[in-house]
Amino acid sequence: MRIGLAGVGRIGAFHAETLRGLDHVESLVVADADPDRAASVAAKLGGSVTAVETPAELFSAGIDGLAIAAATDAHAGLILEAVEAGLPVFCEKPVAPDVAGTLAVLDQVARSTVPVHIGFQRRFDAGFTAARDAVQSGRLGWVHTLRAGTLDPAPPSAEYIATSGGFFKDCSVHDFDIIRWVTGREVVEVYAVGANRGEDFFREADDIDTSAAVLTLDDDTIALVSGTRYNAAGYDVRLEVLGAKDSVSVGLDDRLPLRSAEPGVAWPAGTAYPNFMERFRAAYIAELTAFTDLVAGKADSPCTVADALEAFYVAEACDRSRREHRPVAVAEVRR
Structure with a gap:
């Protein structure tokens, strides 16, 4: 083709x-x-x-x-x-x-x-796929808590930030999408905060460089989502899924850019991921392979415009919550 x-x-x-x-x-x-x-x-x-x-x-x-x-x-x-x-x-x-x-x-x-396929590459990562399978199979029991995070090693350019749409829509939206995909549930309410302690261009663009949000899912599962543009130790993307029977973690490998403060603990000892392209290289290949299957008529879209809209709604609700200092129901931003 x-x-x-x-x-x-x-x-x-x-x-x-x-x-x-x-x-x-x-x-x-x-x-x-x-x-x-x-x-x-x-x-x-x-x-x-x-x-x-x-x-x-x-x-x-x-x-x-x-x-x-x-x-x-x-x-x-x-x-x-x-x-x-x-x-x-x-x-x-x-x-x-x-x-x-x-x-x-x-x-x-x-x-x-x-068919239209929107690019959320985490859906094609082996770890996130395994976490979804663990949830959907029931092996974890009922899920009570998720902890997700996207920590960039360094901020992008001021020019990029000015047109990015803001931290929640540009960065945390990946966490929002993967939470929906892994759990099969919808987010119904959010409470979000943000801060600026880095470059002035974030504030000048009416954006933030660090965030945290509490999401309530439609079955009362709680998801905690955090992110920053300043994680000099390396690119860190993780998801913890905690259930009544068992728990799993995505991103907990030898390249995790986090060091233990416990005496005698040397793990992880690997070289941290420098950026998202190296961390998700295999996922991007799998994602574009899926696109060629879509072109060939062998498969349906694995991530539709409707899926992308739902993640965008959560991001929009988080941004409103941060600005208005209050919980925001996703229904408030839905049109």
Whole structure:
């Protein structure tokens, strides 16, 4: 098959390399808002990878499916254009910068039979998959508590933060999605706080660099979610699922960027993950393989626009809770 890729920045260039290596992808066409960057990526990968001048040209390049890793404000338009052209779509989160834009996309996609896969790569990670299996099988008994966290080793650029949508929508949204996916439950209420002790550009963008939230699920399970842009020890993503019969943890391996204060304890001794791309390398490969199965008509979307909207609602509720210093029911932000 021939795949088009819109956007070859950091994650887009990573996806280009991954797609080129997949068995079912015979050729790849890349485009970017910066044509020179697209040409550079194509030249680096060589062979079956070519570049076109603009993302719009992808639609006349004879592609069978479109992967989107462009800037957030371009996602919705590219998704809708691909759906109108009958092309299966993979798009990095978010679907759109806000709830209204996401709902508009959802409405159009619902009127079509074209599949759309939104990129929440943790659903393809072996640890998160095992945790979901443990919950769904009943091995943990009834789940009473989840503890989730996303800790970046260093903040992104000021330019990125200014257009990111805020900490909950950009970062913690991955935790919100995976909590829904692992438990099979919905979040009904949140209480969230945030702080700024780092760079001034977070405050200038009306954002935060550290957060914590308490989520109540529809069966009264409690989920505690924390995050920060400042975890210099390394990239740390974990999920603990605590049940009445047993408990499991995701991310508790020898590369965990956390040191024990207990005397004589040397674990973990491995080199910490430096970034999300290395931590989730295998998951990204599995995710894009699933997309090629979608293009081939062998599978349904593993993460739909509706799924992405639900995680976005939780993020929206958390942001409102932080600003208004009160618990917020997810129903308050639902439209």
